[in-house]
Amino acid sequence: MQGSSRDAGRFMLVGPERVFYAGLLGRPKKRTLGALIVFAGMEGRLRLSVAGEPDRLVEAAVMPPYREHSIEPEHPSVVGVLVEPESVDPAALARLTATLGAMDEAALAAMLREACARLRAERPRHGLTSADFDRTVFGAPLQPRALDxxxxxxxxxxxxxxxxxxxxxxxxxxxxxxxxxxxxxxxxxxxxxxxxxxxxxxxxxxxxxxxxxxxxxxxxxxxxxxxxxxxxxxxxxxxxLQPRAIFSGSRELEIFRGAPALSA
Structure with a gap:
């Protein structure tokens, strides 16, 4: 793809508890992310393969942590959100997963793309908290997990x-x-x-x-x-993906860093 990262719309917001990614996907094989992931193509649909299930074409999907899957988009770019499971109250995380999973796929894809457009327009700032992230993406903060x-x-x-x-x-x-x-x-x-x-x-x-x-x-x-x-x-x-493939596809990616997690 040509142009600057701003023109291409590629950016990633990385915090200790949340990640928002808008950029190239590449051609990943099976992957097993350690976070809840919600994802959609920037355009078009995704071919989703989940172990033990038939392949299907989706506009957006929700995948629990540590669930092996692979995706192949019709368009080379995707938008995705990662939520670290240990950072959210288990009941709240279960409600979020159920709510997002029950959404119409087109509505879920639109929600992610709209959050992407808001962040891109506002230019995500360094130090964005998890609560602010949640408001932007999900509409309200997720209840933190009360950890020992x-x-x-x-x-x-x-x-x-x-x-x-x-x-x-x-x-x-x-x-x-x-x-x-x-x-x-x-x-x-x-x-x-x-x-x-x-x-x-x-x-x-x-x-x-x-x-x-x-x-x-x-x-x-x-x-x-x-x-x-x-x-x-x-x-x-x-x-x-191999590390080199990740770096090759991220050369024009702008990275912003979120605020540190609050220590107990």
Missing amino acids: PRIARVLTALGERPGEALTAADCAGLVNLSVSRFLHLFKQETGIAFRACRAWKRARHLLNFANETINMAHLALDIGYPDSTHFSHSIRRFYG
């Missing part, structure tokens, strides 16, 4: 220190718990196993650098992968 302060502290560490190889033992020591008690409490509070959450947070951190010219091997080490092979495998599993 110890688990909230670990989640903050995972988000702020992705380059450190934080093990379950490290995190358990950080909050003065045994490893077994920590792992149980983490799953109980977040609904996600610690190892799966840590892998997703590390892969998610890639989004902050997607439009930069950067050495892949150095980036892999900087965001906590032991080597390029592990980096490539993890990114492909979560996003359905």
Whole structure:
């Protein structure tokens, strides 16, 4: 595509709890994102493939966290929203998922495209809070999850220190718990196993650098992968694309960063 990022309408707003993406999709294989995702094509429909279900053409769709799927759009660009599940009250997240899933596909696609147009016109500002994001996209803030302060502290560490190889033992020591008690409490509070959450947070951190010219091997080490092979495998599993394909399609993408999550 030609033109500047503003002309092409490509941008991404990345916060610790929300992501809004408007840009090229590429040709992803199966992907398994660690967040609730709501997506639509910028134009036309998407071919959606979900494990265990027949392929179908949709205008928009909602996918729960960690659900394997793939999408192929008729138009090369998509608009999508990611909501980190541990940041939202479980009942509120279930209501949001049900409400969006029950919407007419055309209405859901229109909602996403209109939110995209508002953000593009207003130019998303750095430091946008999750509550402000929710008002813009969903019409009202989503109720935050009431986390045990110890688990909230670990989640903050995972988000702020992705380059450190934080093990379950490290995190358990950080909050003065045994490893077994920590792992149980983490799953109980977040609904996600610690190892799966840590892998997703590390892969998610890639989004902050997607439009930069950067050495892949150095980036892999900087965001906590032991080597390029592990980096490539993890990114492909979560996003359905090789790291280089993500960076190639994001050269003209403008990235804005949201406000830090509030610590408990």
